Amino acid sequence: MDRLDAMRAFVTVVNEGSFIRAADRLNLSAQLVSKYVARLEQRLGVRLLNRTTRRLHLTEAGVRYHERARQVLDDIDELESQLDELHDQARGLLRISAPVSFAIRHLAPLISDFQQAHPAVGIDLQLNDRKVDIVEEGFDIALRIGHLKSSSLIARKIAPVRLVMCASPDYLAREGTPLHPEQLARHRYLHYSYMELDAEQGPGRWLRGKEAAFSSNNGDVLVAAAMAGAGIALQPTFISGQAIREGRLRLVLAEHEPAPMGLYAVFAHRQLMASKVRCFVDFMEGYFGDPPYWDRF
Incomplete structure (x- = not known):
């Protein structure tokens, strides 16, 4: 043996x-x-x-x-x-954890382009919105969205993540367009379960603690509900941007947007970084554009 x-x-x-x-x-x-x-x-x-x-x-x-x-x-x-x-060749299996909606919408082209550039690297992509323990669960890289807190892990910022409030034209015509965050109290709020709102800035002061009309742990579901006229959603533009660009959603209280978050590549601190990890992180930087293509509406 x-x-x-x-x-x-x-x-x-x-x-x-x-x-x-x-x-x-x-x-x-x-x-x-x-x-x-x-x-x-x-x-x-x-x-x-x-x-x-x-x-x-x-x-x-x-x-x-x-x-x-x-x-x-x-x-x-x-x-x-x-x-x-020694021969600058990334190889081996790269295990990646990524948020569900972001990965479904934006990761497939990146991974395809990366593997064309580095054909000796295999990809095992696992989708999960929870915060995985990359060491305990055997991941090489985790993509995370938010304001990262200090930890023993290394984080490289890949792109800004803009949060916007949005609703369908039909909903706003029926219920009225809020002109000040205080007016959100009388509107139906579509809440993302994993979102932590800052009570000191943006709409957090008025939404924090407000009972949601509809709550889900998936942003795509909430954006679809907003397009169907169910209420106002606070969602990242990498999910809502296309619907806003096509006119199926409209921005609400744009001047009160929360501070942007970030998309980060997180990996364990090691004295020697595997070439497959280094190559993938380097490849991601700048891939989505500045500003990211999903913000161009």
């Missing part, structure tokens, strides 16, 4: 939460992955995982081994990345 193969199988099982998903990730059979883990436990003389019909649970020994094994594998990957950089 190859120790590194067994170690990688175990770490992948823990990261993925199941033998089947780990097998898919490693392009192996679930039976072989299970055999690797079983033989690893036999060689170490300890149980690393407790298996139930629904979940896997790390033992105390498993927690300790997983932490050190993951570091060993990271060190090996970094060592190999040094060799990559």
Whole structure:
């Protein structure tokens, strides 16, 4: 049994939460992955995982081994990345976490262009609006939108993200166009569940704490509802910009827009950055234009 193969199988099982998903990730059979883990436990003389019909649970020994094994594998990957950089060739699988709506609307052309420039890099793109733990969940890069707080991670700003209030022409004709944020109190508000409003600036002072007529954790749904006349939405222009440009939505209280946020590429701090990560981050910078193409309306 190859120790590194067994170690990688175990770490992948823990990261993925199941033998089947780990097998898919490693392009192996679930039976072989299970055999690797079983033989690893036999060689170490300890149980690393407790298996139930629904979940896997790390033992105390498993927690300790997983932490050190993951570091060993990271060190090996970094060592190999040094060799990559000797001939300046990005290669390997690049795991990326990205927000759902942004990725669906804007990432496919970028990834296609990147892979044409770097054909030796494979892409595993996972869409999720929650804040993933890129180290624990095995991502190389996470794209995040917002005002980033200080952390041990490295963040590179890729593009500004403009937030606008918008509603359909039919809704505004029926309910009236608010001329001051105080008038938002009598309007139907379409709320994005993950948005944290600053109570000191923009419309946050009047929307913070207001009960939403419709709340969702997906911005595309809220923009579609706004186009259907359901109310006023506060959404980024990378989602709403096309509808505004086409006249299906109109800006509301444009002079009271919140301060712009940012689209950031976030990655773990390592002494040696893998060439695939460096190349992808460098490629993203400036790709969307200045201002970004979705703001041109």
